[in-house]
Amino acid sequence: MKILFIGDIVGRPGRKIIKKFLPKLKSEFEIDYVIANYENAAHGFGITPKIFNELKNAGIDIFTGGNHTFDRKKDAVLLLNENKILRPLNYFEAPGKWYYEDENIIVISAMGVFSMPYGKNPFIELKNFVENKNKFIFIDFHAEATAEKRVLFHLLKGKAGAIIGTHTHIGTDDLEINEGTCYLTDIGLTGCGDNVIGMDVQGPLVSELTGLKERFDVPDKCKSIMQCLIIESDGRFSKRAFKLKIIDEEIIKTQEVSYGN
Numbered sequence: 001m002k003i004l005f006i007g008d009i010v011g012r013p014g015r016k017i018i019k020k021f022l023p024k025l026k027s028e029f030e031i032d033y034v035i036a037n038y039e040n041a042a043h044g045f046g047i048t049p050k051i052f053n054e055l056k057n058a059g060i061d062i063f064t065g066g067n068h069t070f071d072r073k074k075d076a077v078l079l080l081n082e083n084k085i086l087r088p089l090n091y092f093e094a095p096g097k098w099y100y101e102d103e104n105i106i107v108i109s110a111m112g113v114f115s116m117p118y119g120k121n122p123f124i125e126l127k128n129f130v131e132n133k134n135k136f137i138f139i140d141f142h143a144e145a146t147a148e149k150r151v152l153f154h155l156l157k158g159k160a161g162a163i164i165g166t167h168t169h170i171g172t173d174d175l176e177i178n179e180g181t182c183y184l185t186d187i188g189l190t191g192c193g194d195n196v197i198g199m200d201v202q203g204p205l206v207s208e209l210t211g212l213k214e215r216f217d218v219p220d221k222c223k224s225i226m227q228c229l230i231i232e233s234d235g236r237f238s239k240r241a242f243k244l245k246i247i248d249e250e251i252i253k254t255q256e257v258s259y260g261n
């Protein structure tokens with residue numbers, strides 16, 4: 001089984017590069033499941049039904065969320081009725097589901113604790129949930145703190161198939177597979193790669209200089225990047241993984257790792 005994972009898709013530039021390259025990557029690498037994080041898909045904040053359909057038609061099968069899931073609450077609540085779009089488990093009794101399950105895979109959307117909305121302790125929930133599961137478990141762990149991501153990896157290695165970080169929008173280079181669990185602290189955004197975490201530099205810059213809250217916008221023109229991870233699984237654990245970065249129309253393969261025979 002082969003899985004392709006895309007992290008935070010930020011606005012139109014992110015959607016555009018996915019539409020251009022995902023169909024090609026899907027067929028070239030014979031991908032069974034495409035999973036992606038939608039939390040910033042609608043101009044940086046949440047998702048709408050129109051954008052959900054656009055991304056689904058581009059080839060994304062299962063959608064994970066984050067702290068921006070409910071930014072467009074009405075749209076989110078409507079979409080979360082669909083079983084292939086998730087919200088993080090941390091949101092107590094909010095609408096929607098935090099995991100997707102079929103005969104081959106369980107996909108989980110979860111958030112960390114530091115600087116995230118108040119919610120359930122994800123570590124205890126996940127520790128209990130993964131017990132006695134006999135499928136490939138993919139976890140999008142949406143967290144600010146790198147240490148929280150490492151802790152979850154050590155807590156669930158040998159149990160989950162993959163724990164991949166999202167939310168910081170900046171990719172890290174620590175891909176590994178240990179005890180069959182594929183781990184990466186953050187996969188990085190798909191969208192504008194040359195401003196500030198996918199948003200136009202102007203808003204964040206004025207905000208830092210003045211201490212005032214500014215409007216954040218996705219730039220009209222920018223240098224786009226697409227970042228995705230391809231994982232090969234034996235059905236239960238990860239055997240091989242590598243990252244692909246697409247910059248200036250060029251597909252660059254990085255961080256290839258393997259585990260076992």
Ligand SMILES: [Fe+2]
Binds near residue numbers: 039040169
């Ligand atoms: Fe994000």
Ligand SMILES: [Fe+2]
Binds near residue numbers: 067068166167
């Ligand atoms: Fe986030």
